[in-house]
Amino acid sequence: MGRQILVVDDDQKTRQLLKTYLEKNQFEVLVAHDGASFMAEFLRHADELALVILDVMLPDTDGFALCREVRARAPKVAIIMLTASADETDRVVGLEIGADDYMAKPYSPRELLARIKAILRRSGAELSxxxxxxxxxxxxxxxxxxxxxxxxxxxxxxxxxxxxxxxxxxxxxxxxxxxxxxxxxxxxxxxxxxxxxxxxxxxxxxxxxxxxxxxxxxxxxxxxxxxxxxxxxxxxxx
The missing domain is CATH 1.10.10.10 (Winged helix-like DNA-binding domain superfamily/Winged helix DNA-binding domain)
Structure with missing residues (x-):
């Protein structure tokens, strides 16, 4: 199973905490602070990525646009979207355009880790x-x-x-x-x-x-x- 994850979030503290937590659980984590830096990292590492974590609200774009790009370019990469909005519409839209899961902020890193593992267990890497x-x-x-x-x-x-x-x-x-x-x-x-x-x-x-x-x-x-x-x-x- 692939262990490389790309995270985009405009909050530096959130990025670092998530990177540290996932690395302690044997994942290799790349981080980006906006849509442009995310796409640069994604294009550079697309063949190695197992999963991406997309914040919906970003300074130069939104997670929905990035989700469409990822799904169009890399159908096998799993996608989890994060949002601070309580609006259920965000979750439905994210799933409609290809996300595998959706979590509302604030979230438990432990729950996020469990969802990552569940998605990767269902991924092509582990399908006979x-x-x-x-x-x-x-x-x-x-x-x-x-x-x-x-x-x-x-x-x-x-x-x-x-x-x-x-x-x-x-x-x-x-x-x-x-x-x-x-x-x-x-x-x-x-x-x-x-x-x-x-x-x-x-x-x-x-x-x-x-x-x-x-x-x-x-x-x-x-x-x-x-x-x-x-x-x-x-x-x-x-």
Missing amino acids: PALRFHRFAGFTLDLVERTVVDAQGQPVVLTGLDFQLLRCFVEHPGVILDRDQLCEQTRGRESGPLDRSLDVQISRLRLRLGDDGKQPHLIKTVRGAGYVFAAEVVSGAV
């Missing part, structure tokens, strides 16, 4: 060929490249949140997943009683996969219980 690819209904999902292609080999355009939701389904075929489980897996929280964002996300994912919303054959609604992925899934190497 038998776990990398999932095939269903003519589609192939690649957990390393974070892509989905159809039966003709054409890419299916998915947001980061779409991909996380589909991954959750294909890794649990035939299992009824309730709303809280799906929200926890994709948004890091349970669903609220009036929260309809998951339903919107399910509808969009069905549309991306050509699954009829009125009579779906891939993602089926189990009334009063949740959703179930009804397609047969075959996992293995190419």
